[in-house]
Amino acid sequence: MMSSSSILFDDVYQQQQQQQQIIQRYDWIPAGVTDEIMIDEYFAMFPENKRPLLVKQPNQTSSSSSDSGVLYWKKLFQQQFPVCDTTIKNCPHLMATINDRKKIRLLELIMLDRDQYSLDIGQVKPVTIIDQICAYCCKIIPLNSLAINCEQRIFESKINTFHPNCFRCFYCDQQLAYNIYCCRNNRPYCERHYMELLLPRCSFCDELIMSNEYIKDSKQKWHMEHFNCIYCQRSLTTARYALTESNDNNDNDDNNNCNNNNGKPMCIECYEQRHSNVCEECQKPIGVNTKDLSFNDRHWHEKCFVCSQCKFDLFDKPFGSRSDQIFCANCYDNTFAPRCCYCAEIFEPGQRxxxxxxxxxxxxxxxxxxxxxxxxxxxxxxxxxxxxxxxxxxxxxATRCIKCCEIIINDGIQYRDEPWHASCFRCVECQKELSNIPFTSHDDRPYCRQCNANLFAPKCDICKQPIIGSTGRKMITHGNHKWHQSCFKCKDCSTELGGKGFVPLDNDGNGEENIYCTPCAQVIIAKQWTKQSTQNQQSKQQQQEEQQQDQHQQEQEQDQQSDDSV
Structure with a gap:
C-alpha cells in the first residue's frame, strides 16, 4: 500500500514526464507552465548554473553549466525531502528499535496529515494584479511577469505570490526544490524543516526521533544509541565529549543552508589525538583539561604563555607581539616601543x-x-x-630686498637674480617705479625708457632728439652722423632720402657735410666747379700779374745797378 506522499510525488513525476515530451530541453518543467516561451522566461530568472538544461544553448559558455543546473535541483530535492520522511518503510532504525505501535502509528498520521493538508506545489502564473507584492521581499512584481502562486494553503492574507527566486523555505532560506513546499503557520517550509518543527531529527541517521529519550545539544539531536564517537564508536551517553568544527564546503549556498553542518561528537581521547591544538612554546598537544590560550590563530598552554625575553608569566597580563614572538610590556617597550628622534627616550604611556x-x-x-x-x-x-x-x-x-634690506613678504620681483620690493625697484635717473612698466638696463642699472633714451640713445643730427627703435622710427647712419629716417632729407629740396641715393657735400665750407639728393648735388657740384674754375682763372691771372710785376721790378733793379756802376 502506497502513502499519499508517494502518490503525490508520482503524480508530479508523471506530469513532468508529459511536459518533457513537449519540451525536451529542460530536465523539469514548473507546474502551471507548458508553453515553451513561458518556460524560457521562467528559467531566465535564475542564474545560468541553476537552469536545468539538458542541451547546451548557443549562448552558454560551457556544457558544464547545463549539467550543474540539473544536478543542482536534484541535489536540492534530495536534501529537502529525505527518503526516511516519505514512508515508515524507509525508516530502518525506527522499525528496528521502536516496539510501540502507537508511536509508529503517530508518525504515519503525521506523514498523512502533511501529505493531505500541508504539502503542495507552487503554480507558475503571469501576474494579473497591478502592484502585486512579493510575499518574501515585499517588492512589486511587474504586471504580466511570471510568479509563483500558492493558491490555497499559505498565508491567510491576500499576499500569496512570490518571485521565482524568492520562493524559499522560511527556516533555512533555501530555494524550494521543484516549487514543492509545506505550509505551517501560514509560512512555506521545505519538507525537512517542516517535519523538524514537529519532531526532532537525529543528526546521525537523519531519521525523526520518536523515542522519549534522546541526546540534545544546542543545535543537534541524536538517538541514544547513535550518540557515539565518530572515530572509535565509543558511546558518549554518559561520557565527556567534544564537537568537531564543520569542514563542509559546498559550492552552492542553498545546499549549505540545508545541510547539517554542525560539529560531530567524539570522545575526549580522540579529540586530543586528532583535533587538539599544539602549544607554540613546548610543541605539545593542549588537552581539554588545560587552558588553551590563543592569539592570532596560535595557541599556548597557560604555563607556556611567557615573555620571549624575560620569561615572565603573561597570563591575564598585558603583552605585545612582534615577529611571531610575545613580550611583556617592559620588554616590548624596551625593544620595539617608539622613541623620540631628538632625545632617543621612550614615550611613556599617555605621553603626547x-x-x-x-x-x-x-x-x-x-x-x-x-x-x-x-x-x-x-x-x-x-x-x-x-x-x-x-x-x-x-x-x-626670508628673502630681503637688495635695496632696503627689509623682508619681502608680498609684491617681490627678481632683477638679475636679486630680490627687490616692487616699490624699491625704480629708475636710477628719475626714480619712477618700474615694476609694471617696460624698462631697460645700462651698466646693470635699471632705467625707464625715457631716461635711457635721454641719457644713452644716439641723437638725430637734424632734430637733436634721441633715436629710439621702439618708437617705430629707423636710424640712418653715415660716418659719425645719425638721423631719423623721417629726418634724413635733402637740404635743398627736403626730399626724404631713405632707401635712395644721396651725396654728402660740404657746401658751406665750414667742414660739416650736408646731405643732398643726386639732382641737387649735381647742381651744387656744377656751381662749385664753375666757381672753382673762375677762381682758378683769377688766380692764374693774378699769378701772371705778380710774375710780370716781379719781372719788371727785377728789370728796374738791374737798371739801377747799371746806373750805379756807371
Whole structure:
C-alpha cells in the first residue's frame, strides 16, 4: 500500500514526464507552465548554473553549466525531502528499535496529515494584479511577469505570490526544490524543516526521533544509541565529549543552508589525538583539561604563555607581539616601543607624541633650531632638515630686498637674480617705479625708457632728439652722423632720402657735410666747379700779374745797378 506522499510525488513525476515530451530541453518543467516561451522566461530568472538544461544553448559558455543546473535541483530535492520522511518503510532504525505501535502509528498520521493538508506545489502564473507584492521581499512584481502562486494553503492574507527566486523555505532560506513546499503557520517550509518543527531529527541517521529519550545539544539531536564517537564508536551517553568544527564546503549556498553542518561528537581521547591544538612554546598537544590560550590563530598552554625575553608569566597580563614572538610590556617597550628622534627616550604611556615626516618627538623636544622654544601648536617651517618657528625662519632664511634690506613678504620681483620690493625697484635717473612698466638696463642699472633714451640713445643730427627703435622710427647712419629716417632729407629740396641715393657735400665750407639728393648735388657740384674754375682763372691771372710785376721790378733793379756802376 502506497502513502499519499508517494502518490503525490508520482503524480508530479508523471506530469513532468508529459511536459518533457513537449519540451525536451529542460530536465523539469514548473507546474502551471507548458508553453515553451513561458518556460524560457521562467528559467531566465535564475542564474545560468541553476537552469536545468539538458542541451547546451548557443549562448552558454560551457556544457558544464547545463549539467550543474540539473544536478543542482536534484541535489536540492534530495536534501529537502529525505527518503526516511516519505514512508515508515524507509525508516530502518525506527522499525528496528521502536516496539510501540502507537508511536509508529503517530508518525504515519503525521506523514498523512502533511501529505493531505500541508504539502503542495507552487503554480507558475503571469501576474494579473497591478502592484502585486512579493510575499518574501515585499517588492512589486511587474504586471504580466511570471510568479509563483500558492493558491490555497499559505498565508491567510491576500499576499500569496512570490518571485521565482524568492520562493524559499522560511527556516533555512533555501530555494524550494521543484516549487514543492509545506505550509505551517501560514509560512512555506521545505519538507525537512517542516517535519523538524514537529519532531526532532537525529543528526546521525537523519531519521525523526520518536523515542522519549534522546541526546540534545544546542543545535543537534541524536538517538541514544547513535550518540557515539565518530572515530572509535565509543558511546558518549554518559561520557565527556567534544564537537568537531564543520569542514563542509559546498559550492552552492542553498545546499549549505540545508545541510547539517554542525560539529560531530567524539570522545575526549580522540579529540586530543586528532583535533587538539599544539602549544607554540613546548610543541605539545593542549588537552581539554588545560587552558588553551590563543592569539592570532596560535595557541599556548597557560604555563607556556611567557615573555620571549624575560620569561615572565603573561597570563591575564598585558603583552605585545612582534615577529611571531610575545613580550611583556617592559620588554616590548624596551625593544620595539617608539622613541623620540631628538632625545632617543621612550614615550611613556599617555605621553603626547608629535609625528612629523614619519618621525616622533616629545612635545618638549620639538623645538625651533634657533630660539630652542618648543613649537607646540604654533606654525613652523623646515629648512635643511631643521625646524624653525615662523619668526626665526623669517629672520634667518626670508628673502630681503637688495635695496632696503627689509623682508619681502608680498609684491617681490627678481632683477638679475636679486630680490627687490616692487616699490624699491625704480629708475636710477628719475626714480619712477618700474615694476609694471617696460624698462631697460645700462651698466646693470635699471632705467625707464625715457631716461635711457635721454641719457644713452644716439641723437638725430637734424632734430637733436634721441633715436629710439621702439618708437617705430629707423636710424640712418653715415660716418659719425645719425638721423631719423623721417629726418634724413635733402637740404635743398627736403626730399626724404631713405632707401635712395644721396651725396654728402660740404657746401658751406665750414667742414660739416650736408646731405643732398643726386639732382641737387649735381647742381651744387656744377656751381662749385664753375666757381672753382673762375677762381682758378683769377688766380692764374693774378699769378701772371705778380710774375710780370716781379719781372719788371727785377728789370728796374738791374737798371739801377747799371746806373750805379756807371
Amino acid at each position: 607624541k608629535l609625528d612629523f615626516r614619519d618621525k616622533l618627538y616629545h612635545d618638549s623636544c620639538f623645538c625651533c633650531k634657533k630660539c630652542q622654544i618648543p613649537i607646540g601648536t604654533k606654525t613652523f617651517l623646515q629648512k635643511n632638515n631643521n625646524i624653525y618657528c615662523s619668526e626665526c625662519y623669517k629672520n634667518v632664511f
